[in-house]
Amino acid sequence: ETGVTQSPTHLIKTRGQQVTLRCSSQSGHNTVSWYQQALGQGPQFIFQYYREEENGRGNFPPRFSGLQFPNYSSELNVNALELDDSALYLCASSSGTGGATGELFFGEGSRLTVL
């Protein structure tokens, strides 16, 4: 196991609602990246947090926001949910902003369904 834990594992929301997903990074890792993976697609980069600051963002609207806490755990918040937000949300931790080896350690993900 990677040591990266995510919660909840599954959840169902309706359009317009808000959701918060949580991630605990692997011990010793100070960087957390969030990805959205739609069915049949590769993970799409949402943003990265390094030492509690946003450190890069993909092509996602502002209603996707996040936080990183002093213990390096992180939250992903999505406001005004849309049907297309239904996906697997993956959290990945690494040491440093990209990891010396490029290795990201993923959690098992939170599967969000928006009805």
Next chain:
Amino acid sequence: RKEVEQDPGPFNVPEGATVAFNCTYSNSASQSFFWYRQDCRKEPKLLMSVYSSGNEDGRFTAQLNRASQYISLLIRDSKLSDSATYLCVVKANNNDMRFGAGTRLTVKP
């Protein structure tokens, strides 16, 4: 054009076969390259990095052509346990790892 494009697949091969996956990337400033593996309903895991000179890890060989912006993965002597989706990943800077859509491989007895 997608930043990272892969063979759409799926690839269905018999055990023992050799199979090759291709990947192209659009950002010429990309610095680092990787192949990740994702089993069904599981998280992605690093399979191997890809170096300019090409590199091998057992039955797996990865190659990079920077001029053509092309990456490949060759799997020799396929095993049933190789069945998975293989994700091509390109890193342009320290913050941003871009994944392809993945190529699904099924190895059959």
